[in-house]
Amino acid sequence: MTGRIRVAVTGIGVKTPAGNDVKELADRLAEGRSTAATVPELAAHDLAVTFACRVPEFDHTPYVTLRELRQLDRTTYLAVAAATDAVTAAGLNPLPDPERVGVSVGIGAGGLVAAEELMGEYGDRPTRVPAYTVPRMMANAAAARVAIRIGARGPALTYVSACASGAAAIGEAMQKIRSGELSVVVAGGSEAPVSPVVVSSFARMRAMSERNDDPEAASRPFDAARDGFVMGEGAAFLVLENWTHARARGAEILGELLGYGANSDAHHIVAPRPDGTVAATCMRRALADAGLTPAQVGHVNAHGTATPHNDLAEALAIVDCFGPEGPPVTASKGVLGHSLGAAGAVEAVVTLLSAVSGAVPPVANFVRGDETTALLDVVSGAPRSIPPQPALSNSFAFGGHNVSLVLAPAVNGEGS
Numbered sequence: 001m002t003g004r005i006r007v008a009v010t011g012i013g014v015k016t017p018a019g020n021d022v023k024e025l026a027d028r029l030a031e032g033r034s035t036a037a038t039v040p041e042l043a044a045h046d047l048a049v050t051f052a053c054r055v056p057e058f059d060h061t062p063y064v065t066l067r068e069l070r071q072l073d074r075t076t077y078l079a080v081a082a083a084t085d086a087v088t089a090a091g092l093n094p095l096p097d098p099e100r101v102g103v104s105v106g107i108g109a110g111g112l113v114a115a116e117e118l119m120g121e122y123g124d125r126p127t128r129v130p131a132y133t134v135p136r137m138m139a140n141a142a143a144a145r146v147a148i149r150i151g152a153r154g155p156a157l158t159y160v161s162a163c164a165s166g167a168a169a170i171g172e173a174m175q176k177i178r179s180g181e182l183s184v185v186v187a188g189g190s191e192a193p194v195s196p197v198v199v200s201s202f203a204r205m206r207a208m209s210e211r212n213d214d215p216e217a218a219s220r221p222f223d224a225a226r227d228g229f230v231m232g233e234g235a236a237f238l239v240l241e242n243w244t245h246a247r248a249r250g251a252e253i254l255g256e257l258l259g260y261g262a263n264s265d266a267h268h269i270v271a272p273r274p275d276g277t278v279a280a281t282c283m284r285r286a287l288a289d290a291g292l293t294p295a296q297v298g299h300v301n302a303h304g305t306a307t308p309h310n311d312l313a314e315a316l317a318i319v320d321c322f323g324p325e326g327p328p329v330t331a332s333k334g335v336l337g338h339s340l341g342a343a344g345a346v347e348a349v350v351t352l353l354s355a356v357s358g359a360v361p362p363v364a365n366f367v368r369g370d371e372t373t374a375l376l377d378v379v380s381g382a383p384r385s386i387p388p389q390p391a392l393s394n395s396f397a398f399g400g401h402n403v404s405l406v407l408a409p410a411v412n413g414e415g416s
Contacts, residue, residue, distance in 0.1 A: 004178060005177060005178045005180065005242055005243065005244075006242075006243035006244075006256060007174045007177050007178065007240050007241070007242070007243065007256065007257045007258075008240070008241045008242070008243045008246045008251070008253045008254075008255075008256055008257075008410065009238050009239065009240060009241075009253070009254045009255045009256065009257060009352060009407070010089075010090040010091075010092075010239045010240075010241045010246050010251045010252065010253060010254060011085075011086040011087060011088070011089035011090025011091075011092070011237075011238070011239030011254070012085075012086055012089055012236075012237070012238055012239075012254065012349055012352075013081070013082040013083060013084065013085030013086030013087070013088075013089060013188075013235075013236070013237045014082055014085070014234070014235070014236045014237075014346065014349055015055050015058070015078045015081050015082045015085075015234055015235045015236075016055060016234040016235075016236065016336055016339075016346055017035035017053035017054055017055055017056070017232055017233070017234060017335075017336050017337060018035055018335055018336055019056070020055070020056060020058045020081075021085070022349070022353065025349070025350070025353075026350075026353050026357075026361075028335060029332065029335050029336075029350060029361035030359065030361050030362075030383050031335075032334070032335065032361065032362035032363070032364045032380075032381070032382070033216070033335065033364060034053070034215070034216040034217070034218070034219055034230075034334060034335055034337075034364045034365065035053045035054075035232075035335060035336060035337065036051050036052065036053050036215035036216055036218055036219060036230050036337060037051055037052075037053075037054070037215055037216075038050055038051045038212070038215060039051060039052050039054065039194060041194075041195070041196065042194075042196060042199055045196045045200075047196060047199060047200050047203065048200070048203040048204075048208075048210055049199050049200075049202075049203045049208050049209070049210055049212065049231070050212045051211075051212060051215035051218065051230070052194045052199065052230060052231040052232060052233070052337060053219075053230060053231070053232035053233070053336055053337030053339075054194060054232075054233060055078060055192075055233055055234055058081070060077070060081075062081075062084070063077075063080050063081040063084050063149070064077065064080060064081075064149075071132040071135065071136065072136065072141075072145065073110070073111045073113065073114035073136045073137065073141065073192070074113065074114075074192035074233070075107065075109075075110060075111065075113070075141075075142060075190050075191055075192045075235075076111075076136075076141045076142045076145050076190070077192075078190045078191075078192055078233070078234065078235035078342075079105060079142035079143075079145065079146055079188070079189075079190035079235045079237075080142070080145050080146055080149050081235065082188065082190065082235035082236055082237045083103070083146040083149070083150065083186050083188065083235075083237040084146075084149055084150065085237075086186060086188070086237040086238060086239050087150050087186060087239060089239070090239040090241070090251060091249075091251060091252075092150075092184065092239065094151065095150065095151050095152060095184075096249065097183065098151050098152055098153040098154070099153050099154060100154055100182050100183040100184065101150075101151075101152040101153070101154050101182065101183065101184045101185070101186070102152060102154035102155045102156065102157070102173065102176055102181075102182045102184070102185040102186070103143050103146045103147045103150075103152050103154070103155075103156040103157070103185070103186050103187075104143070104157055104159065104169040104170070104172055104173035104176070104185050104186070104187040104188075105142045105143040105146065105156075105157070105158050105159070105169055105187075105188065105189060105190065106158075106159045106160075106161070106164075106165030106166035106167065106168055106169035106170075106188070106189030106190075106341050106342070106344060106345060107139055107142060107158055107159070107160055107165055107189065107190065107191065107341045108160065108162050108163060108165050108191050108193070108340035108341025108342075109191065109193055109198070109340065109341065110137070110138070110139035110140075110141070110142070110158075110160075110341075111136055111137030111138060111139065111141060112193065112195075112198060113192060113193060113194075113195045113198060114136040114137050115137050116195050116196075116197045116198070117195075118130075118133055118136070118137070139158055139160060140156075140158045142158070142190050143156040143157060143158045144156055146186060146237075150186065152186065154181075154182050154185075155176070155181075155182075157169075157172070159172060160341070161397055161399070161401040161403070162340070162341070162397035162398040162399050162401055163303070163305075163338070163340050163341065163343055163344070163395060163396070163397035163398065163401075164262075164344055164395040164396065164397035164401040164402065164403040165189055165340075165341035165342075165344065165397070166188060166189020166190075166236070166341055166342050166343060166344035166345030166346065166348070166395070167189075167344025167345065167347075167348060167393065167395035167403040167404075167405055168262060168344070168395075168401070168403050169187050169188060169189055169345065170187045170188065170189075170238060170240070170257070170260075170344070170345060170348055170405060171260030171261075171262060171403060171405060172187075172260075173185035173187035173240050174187075174240060174257050174260055175260070177240055177241070177242050182242075183241065183242045183245045184239060184240065184241045184242070184245070185239075185240045185241075186237055186238075186239055186240075187237065187238055187239075187240050187345075188235065188236045188237030188238060188342075188345040188348075189235065189236065189339075189341050189342040189343070189344060189345035189346070190234070190235035190341070190342050190345075191233060191234070191235075191339045191340045191341040191342040191343075192233040193231060193233060193339075193340050194231055194232075194233050198231070199231050202229075202231065205270065206228070207228055207229060207270075207307055208228040208229055208230065208231065209226075209227050209228035209229065209230055209306065210227070210228070211227070215230070216365075217365055218230050218306075218365075219306050219333055219334050219335075219337055219338075219364060219365060220306050220334060220363075220364070220365035220366060220367075221302065221304030221305065221306045221311060221331035221333055221334050221363050221364075221365075221366065222302070222304060222306075222311050222315065222329070222331065222363060222366060222369055222373040222376060222378050223306070223363075223365060223366045223367055223368065223369065223373075224367070224368055224369055224370040224373070225367070226306040226307065226308060226311060227306075227308070228306065228307055229305045229306050229307055229333065229337070229338040230306070230333070230337040230338065231337055231338060232333070232336050232337025232338050232339040232340075232343075233337075233339050233342070234336065234339045234342050234346055235342055235345070235346075236342060236345040236346040236348070236349045237345065238257075238345075238348065238349065238352075240257060243256075253410040254352070254356070254410065255352045255355065255356055255407055255408060255409055255410050256407070256408050256409070256410050256411070257405065257406070257407055258289075258290035258291070258292070258390060258406040258407065258408050259286040259287060259288070259289035259290025259291075259292070259404075259405065259406035260286055260289055260403075260404075260405055260406075261281075261282045261283065261284070261285030261286030261287075261288075261289060261402075261403070261404045262282065262285070262401075262402060262403045262404075263278055263281060263282045263285065263402050264278070264399075264400045264401060264402065265278045265279070265400030265402065266278070266400055267400050268400065269398065269399060269400075270398045270399075271309060272309060272310055272313040272314070272396060272400070273313060273400070274309070274312070274313055274316075275313070275316055276313040276314060276315070276316035276317030276318075276320055277317070277320060278400075278402060279313065279314060279317035279394070279396055279402050280316075280317040280318075280320035280321040282394075282402040282403065282404045283317065283318075283321040283392060283394065283404045284321055285404070286392060286404035286405060286406050287321075287392070287406060289406070290390065290406040290408075292390055292406065294321060294322045294323070294326070296389070296390060297322070297327050297389070297390055297391060297392050297406075298327060298328075298355060298358075298360075298386050298387065298388075298389035298390060298391050299327050299328045299329065299330060299354060299355075299360045299379075299384070299386060299391045299392075300318060300322075300326070300327055300328070300329045300330070300391065300392050300393075300394065301330055301331070301332060301347050301350055301351040301354070301391065301392070301393040301394070302314055302318065302329050302330065302331045302394050303331070303333075303343075303347075303394045303395055303396045304329075304330075304331025304332075304333050304334070304363070305333060305338055306331075306333060306334070310396065311373055312370075312372050312373065313396075314394065314396060315369075315372050315373045315375055315376050316372060318376060319375050319376070324375065326376065326377065327377070328360050328377050328378075328379050328384050328386065329363075329376045329377060329378050329379065330354070330360050330361055330362065330363055330378075330379045330384075331363045331378075332346065332347050332350045332361070334363045334364030334365055334366065335361075335364045343395065344393070344395035344403060344405075347393050347395065348393050348405050348407060350393075351391045351392070351393040351405070351407050352391075352407040352408075354391060355388060355389065355390060355391040355407055355408055355409055356388055356409045356410075357388065358385055358386050358387055358388045358389075359383040359384070359385060360379050360383060360384040360385075360386060361379065361383050362379045362380050362381055362382055362383060362384075363378055363379060363380055366378050366380040367380075388409045389408070389409070390406055390407070390408035390409075391406070391407055391408070392404055392405070392406050393405045393406075393407065
């Protein structure tokens with residue numbers, strides 16, 4: 001690792017069900033209280049699932065004009081807002097060298113909800129579809145719009161690997177900086193999948209909790225009474241920067257991205273490999289990339305969907321990687337729900353905040369584990385205080401896509 005370019009985090013932007021800035025997000029996670037609530041549009045259709053975790057409304061004017069807003073799918077809108085906040089926080093307005101600034105966005109479904117809305121309104125009169133229909137639906141819209149908004153003229157790329165998309169976008173952005181191709185990458189993920197067709201589709205798979213009478217208790221990662229995930233939405237972006245570049249311009253370094261691992265279960269289109277062995281290998285790859293041993297990890301932010309099989313497989317994977325006396329484990333989806341392609345990016349932000357502060361948030365609704373998940377040291381009830389140190393974030397997706405990231409507090413020292 002000697003001489004390798006270090007990757008600093010110099011800006012963070014979020015739009016989540018727990019709040020629209022970093023402090024709001026951290027405070028709600030520390031409470032360990034779910035954001036799930038009944039969604040009128042879902043309840044109106046008498047669906048099996050009528051609740052979700054939604055992003056609170058916020059003023060659009062700092063991000064897009066009213067005309068632009070009408071032309072954007074919500075996934076793109078949330079991405080532009082969160083990415084803009086991250087760039088502003090990094091002090092990169094205007095960009096010093098746009099040719100060496102890239103955009104890296106993870107998307108799970110992209111314009112799927114826009115397509116649903118458009119088909120509902122114009123399916124029987126296709127000649128009347130609006131002129132901006134294609135830009136609303138195309139999967140690369142978020143990356144393109146972010147690049148336009150901030151003026152980045154480096155590669156603007158979209159990564160699609162289901163629920164691991166946001167984490168993959170961050171990991172691949174790190175590689176762009178390490179290679180020397182780019183000095184800065186605005187990297188993250190966005191998703192807004194709360195719609196009747198999308199929610200009903202997942203419900204038909206028996207993947208979602210149906211606790212319509214008590215939405216706040218529905219998302220319960222690793223708990224013995226877990227019965228499915230809760231749909232969420234959101235966006236999160238990190239400004240990743242060549243360490244030396246960041247120091248030269250006097251930027252505040254918020255933390256460091258140390259490692260990235262990715263692989264494939266090659267097992268089933270929607271089910272994880274039951275023994276978790278491939279996911280454990282993914283974690284080991286991320287740790288090796290970071291130059292760390294498992295003993296140097298302070299905590300794990302698990303994928304933790306609250307589905308019976310996924311949590312079981314991930315618990316086995318964590319024990320495989322870290323041993324029976326592993327680090328504390330948290331899971332943000334208990335509070336935030338599952339924002340699909342955005343989840344890995346949101347959880348990377350949460351992992352970094354926890355690694356820096358030494359306060360690991362509790363898992364909402366966790367009471368006790370089952371025979372397997374009880375093997376983990378699940379944080380519950382209140383935040384766990386630990387020394388600031390590197391942490392690992394997992395994202396495991398439909399299709400068997402596995403991604404692990406290692407994030408850490410900033411440590412003094414020169415990069416390459």
